[in-house]
Amino acid sequence: MFELIVETDFSAAHNLREYKGQCERLHGHNWKVQVVLKAENLNKLGMVMDFREAKTILGEIINTFDHAYLNELPAFKVLNPTTENLSQLLYHELKSKLPAGVMVGRVTTWESDRCGAVYFE
Incomplete structure (x- = not known):
């Protein structure tokens, strides 16, 4: 099994x-x-997938959350943000957009330098 890691960040507000x-x-x-x-x-190039493609897919998903009030997003009308x-929402969004043969291993989301949560299946 091979793993590829990509990271990004965004700013958003919420209340529990x-x-x-x-x-x-x-x-x-x-x-x-x-x-x-x-x-x-690995694909024919010897990669899980191209880092650029992985970052693009993640970026498109994160764009929905960036500078947003999370409570107003459809998923968080029901779920507490x-x-x-x-992490779970990002996992499932990614899972639906990845090419064949590539799976989400886990998603880790930090709300601060010292506090975060992991989701995996």
């Missing part, structure tokens, strides 16, 4: 519904996202 504490109030983060993509076999739920 039904949370008792500071995070119940509107606040923002400079989020960081790390994605691990994996494949059992936690770091865990964001």
